Structures are given as C-alpha cells and as structure tokens.
Amino acid sequence: MHDLRNQAREHDLIPVNIDGVLYAEPMPVENDAGEIVPDDDPEPASVVAEADPVQSAHLIEDDGEQRLLVTTTGVESAIDFMELDGPYGWMLTEAKEAQIRLAPSTSGVSFLLSRSTSQLRRLERE
Numbered sequence: 001m002h003d004l005r006n007q008a009r010e011h012d013l014i015p016v017n018i019d020g021v022l023y024a025e026p027m028p029v030e031n032d033a034g035e036i037v038p039d040d041d042p043e044p045a046s047v048v049a050e051a052d053p054v055q056s057a058h059l060i061e062d063d064g065e066q067r068l069l070v071t072t073t074g075v076e077s078a079i080d081f082m083e084l085d086g087p088y089g090w091m092l093t094e095a096k097e098a099q100i101r102l103a104p105s106t107s108g109v110s111f112l113l114s115r116s117t118s119q120l121r122r123l124e125r126e
Helices: 002-010 078-082
Strands: 014-026 028-030 036-038 056-062 065-075 090-103 111-113 120-122
Touching: 002 014, 002 090, 014 078, 065 078, 065 090, 078 090
Parallel strands: none
Antiparallel strands: 014 065, 014 090, 028 036, 056 065, 090 111, 111 120
C-alpha cells in the first residue's frame, strides 16, 4: 500500500475507491528505548470491524505476529480508509485481492492499478 501511494503521487493521482480484501499490520510506534516497533496494543478486530468503511475484520496470528484481514466493498473515501491506523492502531500494508481506483484530484477519470503489474491503465467510461 505504501508503494501504491508513492506510485500514485508520481502520476499526480490519488486513491478514490477500494473494493476487496486487504491486510493490516500493527502501526509502527516508538518504544521507551527509542526503537521503532509494532504497536503491541492495537484495537481488536471486533472494534475495527465497526469502522465505517470496513465490512469485516479478522485477526490472524502467526508465530506471535498479528495481522488483520480486512474486507470492504466500495469504499468512497479511500484516503480515510487507508488511514485506518489513526484511531485503531493498524496500518493497511497489502492488498490480498482488491481493485483500487486512482484518479486525478481535478477530474473524474479513473485508473486501475493491478496487483500483477506496475502499470496504470485508464478505465474506459461506459
């Protein structure tokens, strides 16, 4: 997701819609020793699932590391959704299966960024 933001900025685009399944990891925070470590107390999946654009959220634990599997359909404010880390302590890091539409901030033209390619493709209007 970080790479998506950077690539979008290079093309003067912003995410405008997200539809799919994504992963979130605990937000990096600074501990007492000044080290950057994952937040050890993010909100539980049940709380994240109540967030406006979230359809469902499920905690996945593997070797002591936590991830959330977050599903959504038709998020209208992709920027707010990507900032899930703000109030909940989670950061969207990866799309499992998602369609993310990007558009210039000054027009309604949409672009699609596929997981399988780094090229942007303009979506044809119907």
